[in-house]
């Protein structure tokens with residue numbers, strides 16, 4: 001087991017603008033450190049959530065779960081909604097547009113261990129937002145949005161939270177109004193991705209706009225979008241006045257990144273990246289957990305993107321990725337990962353700064369694929 005501790009050599013006073021982040025209390029569920037791993041289809045499966053949580057993230061949210069698939073107890077869906085046995089709180093995110101179906105799906109998720117239900121008003125993908133009138137499309141129908149939120153709140157005894165964008169487009173920036181509707185419906189916390197649906201993942205996240213949501217409601221507000229460094233987390237909090245941060249793509253290949261943000265924002269203590277020997281242990285632990293969760297064949301295939309993200313910026317990583325992604329045998333892949341990292345340690349070169357963010361197109365393609 002790898003413990004990430006602040007390296008005393010890096011300890012210095014909190015940077016200007018840093019502030020300590022108090023816990024968020026949601027009526028019985030306490031988020032001790034409000035640095036949250038964002039729900040990401042195809043990424044925040046149980047192995048990833050367990051790893052990020054163990055390394056120090058304050059809360060982890062499942063991939064978006066379609067309410068109709070949950071109700072039909074689709075096997076793959078139930079696996080996506082699985083939560084950790086220990087080390088909660090665990091949030092399960094639901095998507096859908098029918099209040100009764102969402103309520104029923106929420107009850108199933110809670111019966112299966114969810115400590116929190118999060119509702120998706122943010123998904124921009126055409127199949128969801130246009131085909132099913134779910135995700136970000138709900139931001140265009142405030143009456144339906146209110147009924148749906150109320151139905152889910154009434155259905156479960158755990159706190160219900162909402163994740164949304166700024167609005168459908170820049171002509172309809174209604175997140176502040178929806179936050180008030182959410183508050184009246186009994187929602188306990190809102191997270192806001194500082195983009196509109198029409199932006200998908202292009203442009204930059206508008207953290208100041210999230211401040212307008214904060215002004216509109218007395219609920220805890222979490223700022224999301226483009227937080228890929230501890231400095232960005234500080235700026236997002238300073239510009240929005242939010243109560244917590246939510247990190248998505250910044251966690252790619254860095255499940256320890258939320259812990260680094262948490263260390264700085266709660267104690268003013270910068271935490272260095274793990275050294276490459278520790279990173280090797282984390283990658284292999286993650287890989288094994290994927291095999292256990294998904295089965296050896298599917299697990300080794302699904303693990304490929306993570307292995308690619310981890311190895312980015314290391315010497316010879318392009319060749320390594322091409323070779324390891326060709327392997328069907330999980331033991332052979334783990335041996336190659338191990339050799340690759342040992343060579344890095346022996347070379348002692350370290351990592352080139354990595355591009356922590358994909359382009360909007362890549363992100364959209366990924367969520368379309370998920």
Ligand SMILES: Cc1cc2nc3c(=O)[nH]c(=O)nc-3n(C[C@H](O)[C@H](O)[C@H](O)COP(=O)(O)O)c2cc1C
Nearest residue numbers: 038039040041064193225226247248249363366367
């Ligand atoms: C591959 C991928 C999958 C995503 N899946 C979901 C999802 O299931 N539910 C959701 O609310 N948002 C989803 N999102 C949006 C993220 O939660 C987050 O709001 C967005 O990526 C902006 O944050 P970031 O810049 O920190 O990544 C997804 C994003 C990506 C890149």
